Amino acid sequence: MSPIRRSLLCVIGPGIVWAVHFTTVYALISAACAPRDLIDYPGLLLSGGLATVFALGLCLLPVLCPPRAGPPELIRAAFWSGLIFSLAVLANAGALVFFQSCGG
Amino acid sequence: MSVAEEPAPCSGARMGEDTTFEAVWDTPKGWRVLSSVSHRVVGRRFIYTGFVFFLIAGVLALLVRTQLIVPGNDFLDLETYNQVFTMHGTLMMFLFAIPILEGFAVYLIPLMLGARDLIFPRLGQFGYYCYLFGGIIVLSSFLFDAAPDGGWFMYVPLSTTDFTPDISADFWLIGITFAEIASVTAAVELITAILCARAPGMSLAKMPIFAWYILITAFMIAIGFPPLIIGSILLEAERLLGLPFFDPLAGGDPLLWQHLFWLFGHPEVYIIFLPAAGMVATMLPTFVGAPLFGYGFAVAAVVSMGFISFGLWAHHMFATGLPILSLSLFSAASTMVAVPTGVQIFCFIATLASGRPRLTTPMLFILGFLAIFVLGGLTGVMLASVPFNWQAHDSYFVVAHLHYVLIGGMVFPLFGAFYYWAPHFSGRMLSERLGRWVFWLMFIGFNTTFLLMHLTGLRGMPRRIATYPEGIGWDRLNMLSSIGSYILAAGVALFVYDVFRSLRRGPLAPRNPWGAATLEWLYPPVTPGFNFHGIPPVHSREPLWDQPELLEREAHEVDGLMHGLRDGRRETLGCDPVTGAPLYILRLPHPTWVPMIAAAGLALMFGATLASVYWLCALGGVIALAAFAVWAWEPSDSGVERDVGMGTTLPVNLVDRRSHTHVGIVGTMLVLMALFASLIFGLLYLWNTQPQIAATMAAPLAVPSGLAGIAGLAVALFGQFTRHFALQGRTGRAALLAQLTAIAALLSGASLGWALLPVDPRATAFGATLWAIAGFVAINLCVVVFWALFNAARKLAGRVGPGQSLPDFNLATFAKGTGLMVIISAAFCLAGTLGGAAQ
Numbered sequence: 001m002s003p004i005r006r007s008l009l010c011v012i013g014p015g016i017v018w019a020v021h022f023t024t025v026y027a028l029i030s031a032a033c034a035p036r037d038l039i040d041y042p043g044l045l046l047s048g049g050l051a052t053v054f055a056l057g058l059c060l061l062p063v064l065c066p067p068r069a070g071p072p073e074l075i076r077a078a079f080w081s082g083l084i085f086s087l088a089v090l091a092n093a094g095a096l097v098f099f100q101s102c103g104g
Numbered sequence: 105m106s107v108a109e110e111p112a113p114c115s116g117a118r119m120g121e122d123t124t125f126e127a128v129w130d131t132p133k134g135w136r137v138l139s140s141v142s143h144r145v146v147g148r149r150f151i152y153t154g155f156v157f158f159l160i161a162g163v164l165a166l167l168v169r170t171q172l173i174v175p176g177n178d179f180l181d182l183e184t185y186n187q188v189f190t191m192h193g194t195l196m197m198f199l200f201a202i203p204i205l206e207g208f209a210v211y212l213i214p215l216m217l218g219a220r221d222l223i224f225p226r227l228g229q230f231g232y233y234c235y236l237f238g239g240i241i242v243l244s245s246f247l248f249d250a251a252p253d254g255g256w257f258m259y260v261p262l263s264t265t266d267f268t269p270d271i272s273a274d275f276w277l278i279g280i281t282f283a284e285i286a287s288v289t290a291a292v293e294l295i296t297a298i299l300c301a302r303a304p305g306m307s308l309a310k311m312p313i314f315a316w317y318i319l320i321t322a323f324m325i326a327i328g329f330p331p332l333i334i335g336s337i338l339l340e341a342e343r344l345l346g347l348p349f350f351d352p353l354a355g356g357d358p359l360l361w362q363h364l365f366w367l368f369g370h371p372e373v374y375i376i377f378l379p380a381a382g383m384v385a386t387m388l389p390t391f392v393g394a395p396l397f398g399y400g401f402a403v404a405a406v407v408s409m410g411f412i413s414f415g416l417w418a419h420h421m422f423a424t425g426l427p428i429l430s431l432s433l434f435s436a437a438s439t440m441v442a443v444p445t446g447v448q449i450f451c452f453i454a455t456l457a458s459g460r461p462r463l464t465t466p467m468l469f470i471l472g473f474l475a476i477f478v479l480g481g482l483t484g485v486m487l488a489s490v491p492f493n494w495q496a497h498d499s500y501f502v503v504a505h506l507h508y509v510l511i512g513g514m515v516f517p518l519f520g521a522f523y524y525w526a527p528h529f530s531g532r533m534l535s536e537r538l539g540r541w542v543f544w545l546m547f548i549g550f551n552t553t554f555l556l557m558h559l560t561g562l563r564g565m566p567r568r569i570a571t572y573p574e575g576i577g578w579d580r581l582n583m584l585s586s587i588g589s590y591i592l593a594a595g596v597a598l599f600v601y602d603v604f605r606s607l608r609r610g611p612l613a614p615r616n617p618w619g620a621a622t623l624e625w626l627y628p629p630v631t632p633g634f635n636f637h638g639i640p641p642v643h644s645r646e647p648l649w650d651q652p653e654l655l656e657r658e659a660h661e662v663d664g665l666m667h668g669l670r671d672g673r674r675e676t677l678g679c680d681p682v683t684g685a686p687l688y689i690l691r692l693p694h695p696t697w698v699p700m701i702a703a704a705g706l707a708l709m710f711g712a713t714l715a716s717v718y719w720l721c722a723l724g725g726v727i728a729l730a731a732f733a734v735w736a737w738e739p740s741d742s743g744v745e746r747d748v749g750m751g752t753t754l755p756v757n758l759v760d761r762r763s764h765t766h767v768g769i770v771g772t773m774l775v776l777m778a779l780f781a782s783l784i785f786g787l788l789y790l791w792n793t794q795p796q797i798a799a800t801m802a803a804p805l806a807v808p809s810g811l812a813g814i815a816g817l818a819v820a821l822f823g824q825f826t827r828h829f830a831l832q833g834r835t836g837r838a839a840l841l842a843q844l845t846a847i848a849a850l851l852s853g854a855s856l857g858w859a860l861l862p863v864d865p866r867a868t869a870f871g872a873t874l875w876a877i878a879g880f881v882a883i884n885l886c887v888v889v890f891w892a893l894f895n896a897a898r899k900l901a902g903r904v905g906p907g908q909s910l911p912d913f914n915l916a917t918f919a920k921g922t923g924l925m926v927i928i929s930a931a932f933c934l935a936g937t938l939g940g941a942a943q
Contacts, residue, residue, distance in 0.1 A: 004307060005682055011404065015411035022415045025433060033427035034792045071309035076400030077407070080447070084408045088440045092415075095432035102427045 007070035010062035010078030014085035018092075021055035024048075025092050033102035045096055052093040059086040123670040129220070129634035132695045139695040141225035142633055143214050146232050148529060150207025153236060154200050159596070160243070161195035164188050166593055169553070173586035175574035185570035186253035187272075191246075193256030197372065198280050199239045201514055202325075205379040206290040208521060209318045211528070213294060215624035216312045218303025218642060220635045220676040221692050223764045224293045226699045226735060231289035233703030238283025241711060245275035252276035255568065257369065258339070260350040260361045265343050274714055277340045282710045284329055291325035292771040294318055299681035300764040303623070304641040304665055306684040312622050312645060313396055316403050317382025320410040321375055326771060328371035328414070330778035331785075335364030338786070338876065344713075347865055347872040349786070355797030356869030359424055360789055364782060366417035374413040376510060377477075378406060380517035381448060384470050387524050388455050390620040391467045395646055397454035401447050408444035412437060422493045431490050438488030445481055449474065464618075465539030469520030472547050476512025480505060483558070498568075501561025507554045519546065519599065526606070527613030527629035534610060538602040545595030552588025556581045616655065621646030627659040638664025638749070639677050642684075665748045677748075678757075678764055688758040689748065691741050702731035736894060743907030759831065759910050769914045773921040776884060780925050783880055787873045787932065798870040801863060801936075808859035809933035815852030816926025819888060822848050823919025826892070830912035838912055839899040845919055846892040849885040852926045856881060859933045874933070881929050884922045891915050 001009070028048050031038035039047075062082035067075055131140050140146070167188050171180045180188060214222055222228055245251040250272040254263045263273040298319045302311065338349040339361060348354035350361050389396050396402065415437035422431055452474060461467055483505040487493050496502055519542070526534045560581045565572065572578055616625040625648060627635070637660045644650035654662055665677055665686060674692040679685060708724030742757040757763065791798050822845040830838040856878045865875040895911050898904050 002683070004309065008308060008682060011407055015407055019411055019414065022433075022437065026430070029427065029429045029433060030789075030792055033429055036792045036795045038792075071307065073309050073400040073403065076398075077404040080401055080404035081407055084404065084444055084447075085411070087443065088408075088412055088437070091436035091440045092433060094436050095429050099429055099432065102429050 003067065003069035004071060004074065007067040007074035007078050010067050011074060011081045014059040014062060014082045017055050017058045018085040018088050021051055021089050022092050024051045025096070029095070029102075041101055048093065048096045052089060052096075055089045056086055059089055123672040125637060125670070126632060126634065128672060128674055128694075129632070131633040136695065138700065139229075139697045141221075141229045141693060141695055141699070143210050143222040143225065143228060144633060144635075146225070146228040147207050147209075147211025149232050150203050150210060150235070151529075153232075153239070154204030154207055157195050157199040157239060158204070159600075161192050161200055162593060162596060164192040164195070166589060168192060169586040169589040171570060172572075172582045174583065175572050175579055177571055180570065182570045183253065186568075187246075187251035189568060190252045190255055190276075191242075194242065194252065194276065194280065196510075197256055197376075198283060199235075199242065201376045201510070202287055202372070203235055203283075204518065205321075205376065205514070206287065206294075208383070208525075209294055209321075209379060210290060212525070212624055213297055213315060213318060214301070214676075215635055216314060216622050217298065217301065218306060218623055218636060218639050218677075219297065219301040220639070221674065222293055222297045223301050223676075223690060223692070224296065224768060226693050226696060227289050227293050229696075230699035230703050231286035231293070233700050234289070234706065235283050235286035237703060237707035238279050238281075238286070238710075241282060241707070241714070242275060242279035245272060245279075248275075250275055257365055258361075259365075260339065260358045263339065264350065271714060274340065274343060277336045277343075278710045278714055281333055281336045281340075282706065284333055285706075287325050288329050288333075288775055291322040291329075292768055292775065294322040295326065295771045296764050296768045298322070300678050300762070300767050301676055301690060302642075302679050302684045303639050304677065304679070304684065304686045306642045306679075308682055308684070310642060310645050310684070312386065313399060313402055314382040314386045314622075316406055317378045317385065320406050321378045321382075323774075324371050324375050324378075324410050324413065326774045327778045328368050328375060330368075330775060331364045331782040332368035334779055334782040334786070335361055335368075338364075338873075341872075341876070347876075348869045349872055349876075351869065352794075354867065354869050355790060355794040355800075356872075357790060357793055359421070359793075360786055362421050362424065363417070363789065364786070366420045367414075367782070367785075370417045370420065371413045373506075373509060374409055377513040378409065380473075380514040380521075383517045383521045383524075384452060384473060386622060387466050387520060388452060388470055389646070390524075390618050391462045391464055391470075392455055392459035393462075393619075394455065394459040395621070396451065397458055398447075398451040399645065402451045405444040405447040405451070409441060409448075412441045412444065416441060419488060419493065422490055423497045435488050435490050439485060442481060442485050442488075449478060449481075464523075465534070465536055465543060466520040466524040468540065468543040469516045469523070472543060473512055473516040473520070476508055476516060476547075476550065480508025480510075480512050484509060496561060498566055499561035500557045500565045500567060503567055504554045504557035504561060507550075507557075511550055511554070516546070519543075522599070522603075524618065525624075526603075526610075527617055528624070530603075530607055530610065531613055531628075531630035532606050532610030533613050533617060534602050534606050538598060538605075542595050542599045542602065545598060546592055547595075549588050549590070549592030549595055553585045553592055554588075556585050556588070560585070615659070616648060621649040623647055626654060626662070636662075636664060636666075638662055638667025640664040641750075663750070665750055665752060667749050669746060669748055671746070677754075680762055681767065686748075686752065686754060687760075687762060689746055689754050689756045690764060691756055693738075698731050698735050702728050702735065705729075705731055733894070737898075740904070740908040740910065742910055743905055757910060759907065759913055763910060763913070765910055765914055766917065769917050773917065776921065776925075780877075780880060780928075783873065783877045784928070784932075787870070787877065790870050790873060794869070797868055801868045801871045803937045804859045804863055804874070804933040805861065806859075806934060806937040808855045809930050809937060812852050812855035812859055813927050813930035813934070815848050815855055816923045816930060818848035818923075819845060819852055819885070819926065820920040820923030823888075823892075823916040823923070826895075826912050826919075827909070827916035830909035833906055833909075835899050835904060838909070839896040842892040842896040842899075842912065842915070845915070846889040846896075849888040849892070849919075849922070852923075853882045853885040856926065856929060856933070859930070874936070877929050877932070881922070881925050884925060888915070888919055888922050891918065 028044050032044040062078040252272045298315050341347045342349050348356045350356045350358050418434040419438045523534050523539050563577045565578050613629050615628045676690050677686050678688040678690040705724045705727030709721050712720035744756040747753050826838050826841040863871040865872040
């Protein structure tokens, strides 16, 4: 993969990871808190926690191991994209940490 | 410079009638101008039409403010008031904000990127006419005294036949869905144009920042509009056919409409804001005299906003009884989006600080944007907090917030853009003196109107009420807000006067009148219709600042690729989507009526549906299909090579993943997948929230479900094999495989229908949604059948030469996407069967 393509992937990648993580957390909350009651609350916490750790690791990649070559603007964009989406993943997970049940 | 002076004989290449560059690109004269496909013409039409809708919607807003100017007013009756505020919101959001910004993008993107036109000019014309006809359908509701009155969000159950038995809601659903075709087609067109037609050397990192904003916005439209299109179709189906998607008694859910609407509605705010912010990011460096601070930061911020804005939709639904955990998730995302927005604003402030800004009229509007939008953003963060949101919900505080965001974030930059790019439309400058008056009238009027509304809302005044009693603390605030709205309107009226005045008396604009850095100012502002005689290699994001050779000569003498290439065809350069390296020559269509006829056929179909004249509806459909077939029946020029100058020889078209048509197909698949995903979301939502009623549905048949899945796989595989043989030049085999693809598509559609035979779509919402999914997949399968047979027919008619395998290449991608949809649909049917219906 060419350096410019790699740095572009590092800009877009964290966004895709955030989107998948958001959808996962939303789906888990829907599974636990809707009338069908598919999973229990501890199950929600466990799976949500695992998804968060995984997503956070991926989002932080461009921050901790930034692309070595490529246009400097895109390398900078990759760093900030990774940082912003890492925060956003944590914010998604915040809902799971601060509440003890679907009702709060 | 080596250029081909005369058309060289080459197999498969069609020659035009006139080889003069100017004649080839000339805009048709007289009434034939309606057949123009040029991005300059289509972009301007979007802008002018959008502005007319803005003026109409503005008049409606003045009616609203006049009604509320004093307590107990009876200027408008209640019914008319509902119609007026509904149409105000509808026109502003659907027919003004997005189309006018797309118009600017359609006009500016090729000029900024060094392309001679957009890549799919006919699609642009088709989109424009869909927008125009859709807008006329919506507006014509006034003539029939059937203007929609259910709010611009058309909430159910208010908009169902039980509570809106007349056709006012149908006008909204059909007209808006039709007009939205324009947004989606423009999105595909812009994505492809930005990725595939840039000047040599313009990598993604060297693109003007405006192109990044538009690229992300176009992707957002491609993903964000489908949920509303699906929602509108489902609601219209409920109204027309009695399918109970939103009826709780049959397992439907009114909240499903809100989810689908706001899945579109919230990203739409950013879809409106981002292009306007892109305009600011383009204009600001010009007046500061320094490049945009933090290009990389801005790109990261725009990408982040593009993603995160899809995680906010439910903050419009905080008062609907969603689980607290869900509220917290959406509250967090709503707060998080402030981070990239803030990064962007700081980039603008840092740019301001990096030079000595010239306080021109566009600059005033930029400063106005910064002040107003930041305030709107701050109240947005307040509303992201659930407890505050519950207090302020449906009050005038929210009205104030949304106008601060939308007028501050979009209208002020837009007016700045009018003053900045006015020379492109008339060749003349607008008045600086009048411009300052326009700005201050609008700024003072706006803040008088909407700043006070925060207080009105905090004092408890709800939205959408037609009048109010006196003496409860709302009287004076409403009076002042109404006066402010008149001042704001005076500013807009003065602008309109300035435009007409400048057409006769405005000073003629010189080349690059503002001293800007981007390529749209390379030529004198008004040209007969062409963009670049030669497409210059670009080494910088500010080419007119950093490459002085571009402005040293007359524009038509500037060196560049394709200078002097005379095929008598409209042509531009196709490039590598990432690096911007020139890859091929892109041949573009000349003026044609076909897209307009296709749009007119669709308008007839939609209009006849409204009037319940179904034979006319079918006729409209047939006209549209016939037009699409003529559109597609075009000889291919692939396989021809031309000398484009500067020592470069390029082929015409590229049979490759980087080809513009393939990128366009991928963009289209993105839209189709988003439509499909919206339906799947609806299915899972109803299954999850209405388990008892979903369980009463009869199970789909197992064997046909399995057959459908297998046939879906066959569609994908045959499509891929067709591509394989076409690339090898084995035309006969490719034609056979194309026919097999069509047969597999027919079989999978039939199997899916067979599987669902026991399911009564009127009995349960879940069943109706399964049928809707099958219907959607069936439409895609019909496209596969039509396309595959069309490709086969071209081969059998001897219209396909060696190396002309692009249609098969593209069909394979479409067939794989459709095959995937069939397999997923079949899997859901099978899951319903194995799980004992929908238990």
